Amino acid sequence: MPRTPLTKTQIIAHARDLGAESVGFAPVSRWDDFAGVPPNFRPRAIWPLAKTVIVIAVPLWLPIVEAAPSQLGREQYIITNELLDEVSYRLAVFLNRHGHAAINLPRDGQGEPEVLAETPTAIFSHVWAGQLAGLGVVGRSRALLTKAYGPRQRLISVFTDLELEGDPVLTEDFCGDCHDCEKICPSRALTSQPGKRLADFNLAACAGEGKRLRVAFRNPCGFCIKVCPVGEDRQLFGSTNTQKYFDEAAALAANPNAPEYQDWLHIRKYGGFPLPEDPISIR
């Protein structure tokens, strides 16, 4: 197949037409000396032809994320997963059709939560790829934080042998020192160590909570992403008071019909099975 030139603008336009919200480019050399990703998880180790990693993000809607755990949240997770897989697969086909070899990496490299317990590492980190492609910065909770949606988006990557200019890596660190993700985590999976920017992550604890919610069709948890004060979406959706999440348990204990929480309680009530700790408590 002859190679037809393709510009970044054309690739972005096609990806957006397929459903991508934002698109970033990272030359594979950016992984070479990057300590965040071990050598055998870098693009060239996975696929030797890779020259550029194209990272794609689609957002999660705050009003659904903040009502978790709910079946509506689970469906949002499924919808975005399906969309990501479709966008990245079709973008790879688009590149191949123009003579540039490309493959899409799966958006979620694990099977069920049980697999996470045995093999707690995905084939490739889309989160670090997102940082290296200039979409955002990895925050304390180890999610990618973007200016637009904070940690409320899902990611996928396409590897291609087409050389493309990388997007500038963000230099501003907009993950502050609030530790709110760590404080709100119901499974205590995040633990900050003095002097370390990222929290230590206990994946088994996180997966355990996911499993508990999944039985009720109400996974994923997503407390660490709802609580994050970063993101212009907070303004857009009119939900800027993150203290509300911490006050919830006490407010509902005092008055189960507290009007400011009725929307979330409604969303949690339908579509999934009740959970023993409904409404959720903040520990």
Place this chain on the structure above:
Amino acid sequence: MSLRAPTPLTKAEIVAEAKRLGAVLVGFAPVGRWAEHGDLSWEFDPQRLWPQTKTVIAIAIPSLLPITEATAPAVYRSQYTNTNQLLDEIAYRLSAFLNRHGHAAFNICRDGYGEGVMKVRPIAVFSHVWAGHYAGIGEVGWNHCLVTREFGPRHRLVSVLTALELEGDPMVEENSLCNKCQLCQKACPTQAFSGNRHKDRRSNMNKFACFSRRDKFKIQQACGYCLKVCPVGEDRKLYQSLKVNHYFEERKAYFAANKISLDPVHPLNIET
């Protein structure tokens, strides 16, 4: 990636984007219509779900009549799954389109149940059927489905809630589409519908009876008799399937040929 300040969007632009994404019918319901008409309790008002809601955008895509009327499990199931996935994608991407223009919006998934939950709590978080009714896509008929001029009840629905104020579409005049012929009630293999057409606006529906068929025939999850039998819909003409009596004759012929008494719970097409 940075969110823009609100950019004006017209209804025509939103409809065009929805159709580009795969929507066939699109309607707009101002949120006040829920309280104004009072068909549902406050708990199922869109503002209960999200207090900032100003408009609900209802979207429908058709279920194709020849597949619906064949009541054949594999193709019926596949049509159901495909339309579900398409609906969710349309609604999610239309929400992204609105958010990108600075108008807060999110989609409510088309099917609000985990496996087995219907048996415990057969109520979804939000009624897309009533949203379609208030958005003027159709009217809620005797069988509790949204009866539309284009496809009768043979379509599937999804909704987007937005904080953007938009003019509502005119609602369908009462009983102008569903004239309560009650063929849906007669055809239902589980006798889920009951009521008096002279007194009631629509039937009483026994949801548990409706699901019982699904439980009984597990993998052969094809029913939709109340959909295929409905004489309303321009799709009947398109597919040259105007004789709804055909379905009832099939039933009699099936029972006669198999020398079994008329048991309404027995599915017509079960492989024996």
